[in-house]
Amino acid sequence: MTDLPLHADVVIVGAGPAGLAAATELRARGIASVVVLDREPQAGGIPRHCNHFPYGLREFRQLLRGPAYAAHLVETAKAAGVQIHTEVTVTRLLEGPALQLTTPGGIREISARHVLLCTGVRETSRAARLIGGVKPGGVVSTGALQGMVYLDGLRPFRCPVVLGTELVSFSALMTCRHMGIRPVAMIEPAGRTTARWPTGLFPRIQGIPLMLNTELLAIEGRDQVTGIMVRSADGKTRRIETDGVIVSGHFRPEASLLRTSHLRVDQGSGGAEIDQFGRCSDPGYFAAGNLLRPVETAGWSWKEGRAVGRAMARSLAGQLPPPEPAAVVKPSGDALKLIVPQRIVPSDTDPALPRFQLRVNRAVKGRLLVSAKGAVLFSTAINALPERRITLPLTIIPAGASGPIDINVKEDPA
Numbered sequence: 001m002t003d004l005p006l007h008a009d010v011v012i013v014g015a016g017p018a019g020l021a022a023a024t025e026l027r028a029r030g031i032a033s034v035v036v037l038d039r040e041p042q043a044g045g046i047p048r049h050c051n052h053f054p055y056g057l058r059e060f061r062q063l064l065r066g067p068a069y070a071a072h073l074v075e076t077a078k079a080a081g082v083q084i085h086t087e088v089t090v091t092r093l094l095e096g097p098a099l100q101l102t103t104p105g106g107i108r109e110i111s112a113r114h115v116l117l118c119t120g121v122r123e124t125s126r127a128a129r130l131i132g133g134v135k136p137g138g139v140v141s142t143g144a145l146q147g148m149v150y151l152d153g154l155r156p157f158r159c160p161v162v163l164g165t166e167l168v169s170f171s172a173l174m175t176c177r178h179m180g181i182r183p184v185a186m187i188e189p190a191g192r193t194t195a196r197w198p199t200g201l202f203p204r205i206q207g208i209p210l211m212l213n214t215e216l217l218a219i220e221g222r223d224q225v226t227g228i229m230v231r232s233a234d235g236k237t238r239r240i241e242t243d244g245v246i247v248s249g250h251f252r253p254e255a256s257l258l259r260t261s262h263l264r265v266d267q268g269s270g271g272a273e274i275d276q277f278g279r280c281s282d283p284g285y286f287a288a289g290n291l292l293r294p295v296e297t298a299g300w301s302w303k304e305g306r307a308v309g310r311a312m313a314r315s316l317a318g319q320l321p322p323p324e325p326a327a328v329v330k331p332s333g334d335a336l337k338l339i340v341p342q343r344i345v346p347s348d349t350d351p352a353l354p355r356f357q358l359r360v361n362r363a364v365k366g367r368l369l370v371s372a373k374g375a376v377l378f379s380t381a382i383n384a385l386p387e388r389r390i391t392l393p394l395t396i397i398p399a400g401a402s403g404p405i406d407i408n409v410k411e412d413p414a
């Protein structure tokens with residue numbers, strides 16, 4: 001690839017909503033060279049595969065399908081003077097900052113004053129979920145299904161089972177409907193759908209049984225799935241005849257680059273450890289979008305990308321406070337799954353992330369306590385379910401605080 005420069009002011013990894021929004025913002029703030037790299041043949045990120053509504057309301061005040069929304073993001077970025085290079089995979093993050101790349105023209109490097117990581121999320125595979133049985137064809141993630149259906153026009157099965165009830169699982173139902181695929185059941189191990197009410201009505205309206213309190217034990221079949229074994233809460237097992245399994249949700253940040261780099265990874269979110277400006281443990285690197293936490297909407301990721309782009313422009317102008325000292329915020333106990341950002345630097349500068357984002361591991365009811373050195377600094381009531389958005393203002397941490405801050409939940413007695 002000849003027109004890919006050796007150096008840019010900012011290089012962004014990932015041309016999804018977060019990366020493209022940040023790139024557009026950086027150009028609008030006068031940053032001369034902004035390069036976005038993506039390993040896919042086309043820019044736009046996940047929405048390219050999601051040929052359904054609703055996208056674009058927050059960003060463009062239009063109700064768009066995913067591909068139209070992705071095209072809109074790409075056009076806006078290009079019109080702002082962003083250079084987008086596709087079929088470029090970033091293989092290593094180096095100090096400097098600099099990136100090792102594989103391109104259609106071979107292996108090379110690019111350096112930058114700042115790098116922004118926006119590599120999104122991926123669904124947990126069947127193997128990682130320890131689902132038993134054989135490994136026939138017809139077991140796919142929602143993302144893979146959408147690629148097959150919307151990009152390649154394929155119908156991998158006719159009557160699959162959908163595993164999971166996150167928002168993305170309902171996106172899988174819409175994809176099936178588009179291709180005339182008729183799921184025979186939607187299976188959820190918990191006693192309620194993970195996505196908010198009224199999503200649970202959607203399969204019922206379509207006549208698809210929603211099987212709560214049901215665990216997938218094994219997948220059967222040789223070349224193609226022929227059936228699955230499930231167990232319900234009363235311990236009874238049964239077989240369901242089906243020709244496919246859509247293993248949906250259980251997202252993890254796409255953090256392979258982080259794990260082989262010098263940057264700190266946050267154990268709770270599985271993504272980059274950042275401060276309130278989106279700045280990583282090496283201040284030449286920033287991160288935004290779903291890489292920070294699984295998983296938010298496109299509009300949220302876009303807004304976050306734009307805000308982190310703004311903070312990067314400030315950083316390039318020498319207007320961000322030093323990254324140290326910082327208050328290091330960590331969840332303790334087993335109720336809280338993650339908190340983002342993890343580091344708060346004392347500063348009057350507007351944060352890119354003005355609120356903490358939290359998630360819980362299970363249904364939790366009680367009081368959320370923020371403490372330092374054993375003293376409670378703040379407390380508030382919490383009544384939350386897994387995978388639901390919880391936010392709190394950064395001001396729950398007293399101004400000027402540094403050192404470890406503990407966030408814990410004191411649960412109400414059962």
Ligand SMILES: Cc1cc2nc3c(=O)[nH]c(=O)nc-3n(C[C@H](O)[C@H](O)[C@H](O)COP(=O)(O)OP(=O)(O)OC[C@H]3O[C@@H](n4cnc5c(N)ncnc54)[C@H](O)[C@@H]3O)c2cc1C
Pocket residue numbers: 013014015016017018019037038039040044045046047050052053054055088089090091118119120121142143146168171172254257288289290291295296297298299301302
């Ligand atoms: C099936 C599904 C349906 C959804 N439906 C909706 C919906 O209806 N409405 C909504 O608002 N949201 C929806 N979402 C969520 C939304 O798509 C995401 O929130 C949004 O795309 C996140 O943006 P992002 O920029 O963080 O990451 P992504 O869109 O995931 O983009 C990340 C990009 O990084 C690239 N990349 C990763 N690693 C590398 C590397 N090493 N080198 C180069 N490039 C790399 C990837 O190719 C990708 O293009 C859906 C998500 C899924 C999975």
